[in-house]
Amino acid sequence: MYDFALQRPQSLNEAIEALSVEGAQALAGGQTMIPTLKNRLASPDVLVSIGGISELQGVSETDGTVSIKAGTTHGVVAATVESYPALASLAGNIGDPAVRNRGTIGGSLANNDPSACYPAAALASNASITTNKRTISASDFFMGLFETSLDEGELITQVDFPVPDAANYQKFDQPASRFALVGVFVAKYGNDVRVAVTGASEDGVFRWSEAESALAGNFSSSAIDGLEVDPESMIEDIHGSRSYRANLVKVMTKRAVAAC
Amino acid sequence: MSTVTMTVNGKSVSGEVEGRTLLSDFVRNNLNLTGTHIGCDTSQCGACVVHVGGKAVKSCTIFAIEAEGSSVTTIEGMANPDGSLGTIQQAFQDNHGLQCGFCTPGMVMSAAALLEENPNPTETEIREYLEGNICRCTGYHNIVKSIQAAAAA
Numbered sequence: 001m002y003d004f005a006l007q008r009p010q011s012l013n014e015a016i017e018a019l020s021v022e023g024a025q026a027l028a029g030g031q032t033m034i035p036t037l038k039n040r041l042a043s044p045d046v047l048v049s050i051g052g053i054s055e056l057q058g059v060s061e062t063d064g065t066v067s068i069k070a071g072t073t074h075g076v077v078a079a080t081v082e083s084y085p086a087l088a089s090l091a092g093n094i095g096d097p098a099v100r101n102r103g104t105i106g107g108s109l110a111n112n113d114p115s116a117c118y119p120a121a122a123l124a125s126n127a128s129i130t131t132n133k134r135t136i137s138a139s140d141f142f143m144g145l146f147e148t149s150l151d152e153g154e155l156i157t158q159v160d161f162p163v164p165d166a167a168n169y170q171k172f173d174q175p176a177s178r179f180a181l182v183g184v185f186v187a188k189y190g191n192d193v194r195v196a197v198t199g200a201s202e203d204g205v206f207r208w209s210e211a212e213s214a215l216a217g218n219f220s221s222s223a224i225d226g227l228e229v230d231p232e233s234m235i236e237d238i239h240g241s242r243s244y245r246a247n248l249v250k251v252m253t254k255r256a257v258a259a260c
Numbered sequence: 261m262s263t264v265t266m267t268v269n270g271k272s273v274s275g276e277v278e279g280r281t282l283l284s285d286f287v288r289n290n291l292n293l294t295g296t297h298i299g300c301d302t303s304q305c306g307a308c309v310v311h312v313g314g315k316a317v318k319s320c321t322i323f324a325i326e327a328e329g330s331s332v333t334t335i336e337g338m339a340n341p342d343g344s345l346g347t348i349q350q351a352f353q354d355n356h357g358l359q360c361g362f363c364t365p366g367m368v369m370s371a372a373a374l375l376e377e378n379p380n381p382t383e384t385e386i387r388e389y390l391e392g393n394i395c396r397c398t399g400y401h402n403i404v405k406s407i408q409a410a411a412a413a
């Protein structure tokens with residue numbers, strides 16, 4: 001790992017200022033960033049740790065919305081979110097306890113790993129992602145593999161999830177990395193059903209719109225029996241072929257609907 | 261280089277570190293507390309688990325400067341003040357919860373965090389909690405038995 005200066009601002013304003021410098025990058029839980037630095041896939045001059053900023057910590061629940069500050073760890077989300085159990089359970093199944101004690105929701109969304117869990121929850125819930133500059137709807141946030149609509153130096157501060165009538169996340173673990181080989185998040189808001197898929201596509205998290213339409217008319221797992229996912233754009237690697245992943249998307253969607 | 265100060269196993273310590281100095285390197289190289297093992301250095305194996313502010317973390321995946329002002333416990337802090345083995349450590353010895361012993365510091369630190377959160381875990385809860393701690397030797401059965409014994413002690 002190349003060396004860098006590590007700063008620990010105590011307020012959001014100081015952090016934004018520190019991040020405006022060329023070559024500066026945010027450090028949240030470090031559970032992605034530190035392995036990336038070790039591999040020399042990133043070489044910032046300055047790392048701005050946001051871990052000490054109390055304005056970026058905590059969960060609040062008001063009628064119909066769960067608001068999570070960007071620096072809140074997966075462990076805290078799992079232990080505190082009450083009104084959105086599918087979201088709490090997703091957070092509680094990320095990695096392992098030590099990873100959950102450090103990794104944050106802001107870091108997970110900003111990183112947009114194609115196999116990460118939170119992007120599926122954010123997209124299926126059409127969460128609002130607030131930064132120091134603006135609020136971005138989840139539908140406009142994820143731009144493909146490891147790409148988001150965040151600008152250089154822009155910091156996520158809070159994520160707001162509208163609480164659905166019913167929801168479930170099904171994760172098929174990749175047992176070595178503990179990420180999702182395929183994960184499907186189903187959320188139902190009245191007659192509107194949203195199905196977000198992670199781990200499967202070469203373009204990152206996506207909504208399976210055919211399943212959404214079928215489920216809007218008939219919210220039961222049999223509604224997707226006749227659908228097929230096109231394997232063409234699926235990820236293929238040593239853990240699974242394109243067609244294996246395409247099939248898993250369907251199986252996990254059915255399980256998520258059945259568990260709603 | 262900058263100076264970092266924290267409490268490790270109840271004692272206030274400080275040392276000179278670079279931005280990139282990992283907490284695992286700080287405790288092993290600056291403090292000579294070599295009980296914390298580095299297995300993978302890629303956040304996978306859990307041999308390096310210590311507690312920071314009472315929470316289990318992989319010390320290879322946090323910078324020393326991030327622990328500034330925190331209270332840190334390493335495997336050395338699990339022994340009794342007279343140097344004899346602490347309850348969890350003794351349970352690992354009594355139940356043959358280790359073979360080569362490389363994973364053991366991390367196992368004991370994860371077990372301590374689990375028992376803090378959940379003093380009477382089921383076998384399934386123990387196995388789930390150890391998801392991030394890899395052992396190449398034991399097959400885990402005696403590790404689980406050791407933690408059950410520590411919970412009952």
Ligand SMILES: Cc1cc2nc3c(=O)[nH]c(=O)nc-3n(C[C@H](O)[C@H](O)[C@H](O)COP(=O)(O)OP(=O)(O)OC[C@H]3O[C@@H](n4cnc5c(N)ncnc54)[C@H](O)[C@@H]3O)c2cc1C
Pocket residue numbers: 025026027028029030031032033034070071093094095096099102103104105106107108110111113115116117118150154155156157177178179180303304
């Ligand atoms: C063993 C292991 C298993 C894991 N398993 C899973 C899993 O099952 N599912 C899963 O989803 N993830 C998994 N992860 C990843 C984990 O959830 C990470 O914590 C997460 O992806 C990154 O969050 P972080 O807070 O650690 O961010 P960091 O690593 O600190 O940062 C990641 C990136 O986000 C940027 N960033 C951080 N915070 C912000 C912010 N507020 N605004 C803008 N940019 C920001 C950083 O600059 C950096 O580019 C695993 C990680 C490990 C090590």
Ligand code: FES
Pocket residue numbers: 297298299300301302303304305306307308309318319320321
């Ligand atoms: S050495 Fe830290 S997780 Fe393996």
Ligand code: FES
Pocket residue numbers: 357358359360361362363364394395396397398
């Ligand atoms: S006892 Fe050898 S790795 Fe666990």
